[in-house]
Amino acid sequence: MQCILSALVAIIIALAPVFNIPLTVVPPKGELPHESEPAPSELSVYDKVVGVDDSVFYISRPNAENMKIIYASDFGMDSDAQDNTDAFCRAIDYCRRNPGTRLVIDAGEYRFSPKNTIGLNSLKDVLIDAEGAVFVFDCDRYFEISGCENFEIKGLAVDWAWDESRLASVVKIEKRNAIKHTFDMRFTELDEVPEDIAVMVRTWYTIINIKIFHLFLPFVFRR
Secondary structure: OHHHHHHHHHHHHHHHHHHOOOOOOOOOOOOOOEOOOOOOOOOEEEEEEEOHHHOEEEEEEEOHHHOEEEEHHHHOOOOOOOOOHHHHHHHHHHHHHOOOEEEEOOOOEEEEOOOOOEEEEOOEEEEEEOOOOEEEEOOOOOEEEEOOEEEEEEOOEEEEOOOOOOOOOOEEEEEEEOOOOEEEEEEOOOOOOOOEEEEEEEEEEEEOOEEEEEEEEEEEEEO
């Protein structure tokens, strides 16, 4: 990847005068920020961060001690439910309309099958206290966080529903036949293999001494 980026930069610099491409000049190093500690707030605490060359700034996070506590279970979240998307969204909507809220999610595994990405947006002075909860998704539509102020997610883990759809499996290639271009695959982690399973093919291309990694899913393997 570093080789590709270096080559692209060199090409852009070489072509810039020909096509009148303006190149951004890196500004000179200026004085680094040294923020003063913010005044105490009922709903915020501040963590001091010391950065490069002793620069100082502060990051705010919710003050759990002064927040109203609500429980996700009161909105219908249940570790036995097949899909907790609607219940979780109801809890988030309450938090959005009521700044200064601490949403407590009991420990356990909660399954999610959202049709759209779950929007965690426009939240202010909100703490999601998951207490070790695990959100298990069976799709790639997770969370989108935007436009939030003094918002924190604490103690939450996100996992994939491996029992329904494996992201990957390790296989061992056996009995290769160079003449017939065939081979057998043995799944080292599975006792049973689905009837239809997608196989990822990985190839390498070398162009001008630059190695490019190429991934695609061209076929379905059948037992």
